[in-house]
Amino acid sequence: MHRKIPADSANGLRPTRRTFLAVLLGVTAATLLPPTAPADGGAPPPTWILPLVGDRDATARIGGAYLRDHPQERDTAYLAARLCDALGNATDMHGDASVPLAAAEKMIQDEYRDARVVDVDGWILSISEARLYALAALLGLGGD
């Protein structure tokens, strides 16, 4: 399932209002993403991350910093899968389950507790939190 893509292959992926709205409307990511982005059989984007991330630009900067240090993770499917793994039954990677904020908060706090953390531009972040921002950055998700 996980396919590594070249570090700069997703550079053409620019978050736009169109992608954001499309995601909200449930349009498949494959139709929206540039051809270099991973096409995971047209899986719908993980809209469940929306309630978890704040401002889009801020999220994109932090997520972007994570991706700079982990270019092999510039893969929406990979990131979504890792997040789904971390969340357990709270969602599935097809984006059709909603993740209660409290469950995500708890999962992320547990990762901090277990020191499953990464350094993102100096921030010590739980690995899933960092991936959440990275995924949101790739998909251009977040609030205004």
Next chain:
Amino acid sequence: MFIDVRTLPDGSRLETDLAIIGGGVAGITLARALADSRAHICIIEAGGLEYDAEVQAFYDGECVGISYPLTGNRLRYFGGSSNHWGGFCRPLEAIDFEVRDWVPHSGWPFAIDELAPYYGPASEVVEIAPPRFGDKTYWARHTGTELPDLPSGRMEQRFVQFSPPTRFGTRYRDELRAAPNVDVLLNANVTLIAARTDGRSVQAVRIATLNGLHHEVHARQFVLATGGLENARMLLLSDDVMPAGLGNRHDLVGRYFMEHPHLSGFGDIVLADLERLPPIYRRRVRVEGRDASAAFTPSERFLRDNALLNAVFMAGEAGTYRDDTTADWPHARQHVDMLRAASHLIGRPHRPADAPLGNWLGLGCACEQAPNPDSRVMLTDERDRLGLRRIRLDWRLTHQDRHSVVTHMRMLAAEIGALGAGRMLVYAEHPDDWPAIVSGGAHHMGTTRMHDDPRQGVVDRNAKVHGVDNLYIAGSSVFPTSGAANPTLTIVALTLRLADHLRTRVT
């Protein structure tokens, strides 16, 4: 009685049972503790009752290691450095007394149980009683806030209690003046601790004044209490009988100088919802007329499992960000980004329009440094006004010191996340990223370390100088390891213990 020795006839010879060299925290505490005995006690103090730049200049010296303000980090007049101390108080931890196989030269000759009975009375001396340094229930009850458990087991919460701060020289002046068996000699610079010819005991101390007079004080017992740097200097200067200096048969005097490297601006915490971290974690709160703050310290288990040195962290409110805040410096931009990105995870579910975006907490960190024989106080060839060689300080830190702090910083960041309170930015990823400028806490420790073996320590478990029958040392220079707690409470506790030891020996 207070006596200005500049007014005594030149060459005066004074006799006492107990001569205490230095009228600072340790000297005053010792005199007070023994004031109810039948012994005559004499405090010999270099300064007067007020600050005097000419007297202070005796503290000048040379630094060849990490830069260190030798004159700014202590005060030379009655009351000593308590005339400008900050009043942070906390006892050492049990682990700080242990021989730790990952900390070379570590271990006190006794466990914390030996000192524990003295911390209560010491808390009264520094006016912070009741001592509740680890009692979360007490602080929760008295602040009316629930205090969270730290989830990871890597960190523990402790409480720093603040002395008013007690200025020993003014607070206890009248009491000492009224004590019939206590004399305080002012403007009396001790220039030599004169040993008998066999070097096995002290006969007298020589005093010089700035108006050119010389006196002597003879006593049965002597206690050197001139501060953590000057204690070593005095022993090294006292070389008339023992060429390497008194108590220095094994070349230990002055070595193992330790500070608590203080790092500020080393990390920041951002909180989107201030309520998630109770006030005592982010500012001083007043309880029963005294200030206190919560502190984060690594747990004993974490220290053992990871072979680390001790440390302590305290946070303080540094700023508030609003939606319209212009984040015009890089770290502020980072703070604002994090507050905005993580607003759903760490913020209030429905933030009112007029509520701030979040808060920034600055972090203070004081860490233990491992005892290191190459970190040391020596003498230069430059002399002060009385012709005494000045201090040359070579303060050094090791990779182990730096590695411990950087690890603890990252673990604190994880703890803040685990609490769901906020997020933390750490400015050093690797021990080598330490800031070029590290300051100390004006805590001078280790230079006359305590050890039962004369080849490993200058004083024995009773703080008596090895090989010298009637010379004791009071103050943090006897600490063989320093922990991360501010030293003064422990200095007072150790001094009260020394008073018990001396009680039967001074009369």
